[in-house]
Amino acid sequence: MPKSGKQRRAELVARRKARAASPEPRPAAPISDDELPVDRAQLKPFNSYSGPEWFVRGTYRDVEFRCRDCRQEHTWTARAQKWYFEEAKGVVWGQASRCRDCSAKEQLRRAEARRVWAEGLAKKRARQQEEQG
Ligand SMILES: [Zn+2]
Numbered sequence: 001m002p003k004s005g006k007q008r009r010a011e012l013v014a015r016r017k018a019r020a021a022s023p024e025p026r027p028a029a030p031i032s033d034d035e036l037p038v039d040r041a042q043l044k045p046f047n048s049y050s051g052p053e054w055f056v057r058g059t060y061r062d063v064e065f066r067c068r069d070c071r072q073e074h075t076w077t078a079r080a081q082k083w084y085f086e087e088a089k090g091v092v093w094g095q096a097s098r099c100r101d102c103s104a105k106e107q108l109r110r111a112e113a114r115r116v117w118a119e120g121l122a123k124k125r126a127r128q129q130e131e132q133g
Helices: 005-021 053-057 078-087 100-132
Strands: 035-037 059-061 063-066 073-076
Touching: 035 078, 053 059, 059 078
Parallel strands: none
Antiparallel strands: 035 059, 063 073
């Protein structure tokens, strides 16, 4: 006997409910907190046949590095790398060079340098206008 429209609708609803109950397939779960999967679709595009070690391996791992300013050993965590390459769209060949504290100081220093430079430029322009006017 052919199914009635009502039966078919009931089956559809049941299937939909079953699907809603089972969780969506999740993106690859972190392997551990110090090794995270690389989501290549999120990376800033780059023209190269190969890529850095983490790219080829497909996971980020904690990396030890020496800060160029304070010369201390620090860890560039897998989590921080994932953020840097996938959210902040950092260049894939980028590497950690400064620790968190030193890069904050460096940012302040650069902002101050920009401010001084802009101020100097404004003064120079004002002087030029005075001379012309
Ligand atoms: Zn440092």
